[in-house]
Amino acid sequence: MAAKDDWTEEERQAMKDRAKEFRDARKKAAQDPLGDLMSKINEMPEHDKRIALRIHELVLATVPELQPKTWYGMPAWATPGKDGKIICFYQSAAKFKVRFSTFGFSEHANLDSGLMWPTAFALLDLTPEIEANIVSMVKQAAS
Template sequence: MKKAKKETTLRQQKAGPRAKKADGESAVLAQIAAMPGPDRAIGERLHAIIKANAPALSPRLWYGMPAYAKDGKIVCFFQSAQRFKTRYATFGFMHQANLDEGAMWPTAFALKELTAAEEAKIGALVKKAVS
């Protein structure tokens, strides 16, 4: 196990940033594909929204869940409901996200489904987060 991880790390170090981004995206898409129906649908839509609104973010796994980083630091993430045994999935932002607004603002959102209205809100938040 350690040997395989070391080989992967060495391969990634030799590869350029584009290859690392592709590996990260493959891992994220595989993780999303392995999720049960409702979480998978939300994960697929979130991935598309994030890619469309913040193409500079690099997809990668973070604690086994899809996340999106800028300059190596996680900006936003998705947690499936099934994995964490909750009644809703979570889409959240880390402190690197530029979402500060006054003295208080939300950093995570519960998701049961995504409608066009939620997709628009998420797109706007992601754009703001990387601005």
């Protein structure tokens, strides 16, 4: 690691500017979580974007009080309030360069069923049956 004296004034200023940009972006995301979520969805490849948009519609139609936000740079939906807890999330296949997207639930989701239950699902595409399953799980998870 370079000592402070190894950086030019221009390099130090560039690092300060980048840190300010990062803080400003985080502040903007906190003020407009839906805009942040939609921005992340719009960055996705077309196939992932179509799935993410449909899941967004399904989640909010099922439990309108859930709040859209991003979680690790991916779309997520949380309980209302200042300390909103993530209930469910979507990970695009492209994000981790894998062959399937993931629709999953956090530890705050009410999905408990015995001693073992699924918390994430591989997702290649959406069908009416899969959408119905998502709706059912989101209802239960948010209950």
